[in-house]
Amino acid sequence: MRILILGGYGVFGGRLAELLADVPDIELLICGRNLASAQEFCGRYSGQPTVVPVRLDRCDIVGALRDLQPDLVVDASGPFQDYGENRYGVICACIDAKVDYLDFADAADFVFGVSQFDKQAKAAGIFALSGVSSFPVLTAAVLRHMAKDMDIVKVQGGIAPSPYAGIGLNVMRAVVGYAGAPVKLLRDGAQSHGVGLAESMRYTIAVPGRLPLNNIHFSLVDVPDLQVIPPDHPKMTDIWMGAGPVPEILHRILNLLAKARS
Ligand SMILES: NC(=O)c1ccc[n+]([C@@H]2O[C@H](COP(=O)([O-])OP(=O)(O)OC[C@H]3O[C@@H](n4cnc5c(N)ncnc54)[C@H](OP(=O)(O)O)[C@@H]3O)[C@@H](O)[C@H]2O)c1
Incomplete structure (x- = not known):
């Protein structure tokens, strides 16, 4: 299973990667806007999964889903309060690409709005779960x-x-x-x-x-x-x-x- 973690070297995304350290046969794509930080995180990671540093801004998620073909996207980047007009861009991209999605959003408005994608996610045969914390x-x-x-x-x-x-x-x-x-x-x-x-x-x-x-x-x-x-x-x-x-x-x-x- 290939898991793309947006904010993978941040506090929460990094903690998720560490909690998955004893799971074999998974690949973690450690993503963020700074490749050096992703590489530094992967360099000191010790665990069974394969970790791959990736420079990725969540705005460019459509291309990343096409190129990297993850099975699951976890958005641990935030701040979800400031996602602006296209705030569900990552969710829409995941539904279009039929990739499971979850996030650690802590913003009430953001999480409340995600139920609007329920039908589309079910029709695409994927999970779109928000506020998983x-x-x-x-x-x-x-x-x-x-x-x-x-x-x-x-x-x-x-x-x-x-x-x-x-x-x-x-x-x-x-x-x-x-x-x-x-x-x-x-x-x-x-x-x-x-x-x-x-x-x-x-x-x-x-x-x-x-x-x-x-x-x-x-x-x-x-x-x-x-x-x-x-x-x-x-x-x-x-x-x-x-x-x-x-x-x-x-x-x-x-x-x-x-x-x-x-
Ligand atoms: N639900 C909860 O209970 C709960 C609890 C704690 C935190 N959270 C939320 O989780 C989020 C992360 O918290 P944290 O403590 O881990 O923060 P953090 O340490 O600042 O980590 C954020 C990570 O996201 C990356 N990032 C930021 N903007 C990005 C973008 N546009 N595209 C791709 N990556 C981006 C950052 O790297 P770069 O800046 O280098 O790109 C960094 O790796 C926050 O929104 C926070 O509110 C939720």
Whole structure:
């Protein structure tokens, strides 16, 4: 299987390549706009897959699909918030070339819009999956399971990244983009908006019978869950999703800057 990873030497694309290190018989095309960085990544990669550095801007995906003939394209480049007018160009190219597609998009509008390609993707016999990450996939899975026994009315969710997790430049660009800006969400049963990173709440995760985790300060983030989860649960009136990065002092400085900008 040949997998083309856009942003293959970035933090998330690179992590995917590393997680696939124990899978034999696959070829990873490590793509980005800088050939030297792709070559450097491939040079230090150790794992069973064959890795190939490729200079590729996602704008040129049509030719790359024709020349490189991948079985799957993974878009881990971003920032998905800034994909502009032709934001689904990679998806359309994959449907035309009948190549499976998935992305790690964290932009609510981008992920919400991908369902428009459902029919075309099915007709082409391929998968086109967007937002394939903990937000919104784990949220959706947990809520669907809970919905078997109860109506889901109000959701408050959070993600608390480890301080040791690497953060890429494109994540920073995404966060800076919505800090202090309106974030679409469902509140009191109506479409409304909050202010990105300027609304916060504290939460302690306490699993019965276990020591509680540290109390964490979460702030509103613009993630796909806010738009793709409510249609799944007709009785839902509210959804709020936060991130709790640490150290908290830096998180609070980010809150102040977001408030100053709003
Ligand atoms: N869903 C989630 O939970 C989640 C979590 C974290 C991150 N993300 C998203 O994943 C994306 C990547 O994050 P990251 O931390 O890995 O960022 P990153 O370290 O900055 O990596 C981005 C990679 O994409 C490449 N790239 C950028 N523009 C490109 C283009 N036009 N064509 C081809 N390659 C391009 C970059 O290389 P060059 O600039 O050299 O081309 C780089 O290799 C971001 O949009 C981020 O918001 C999603």
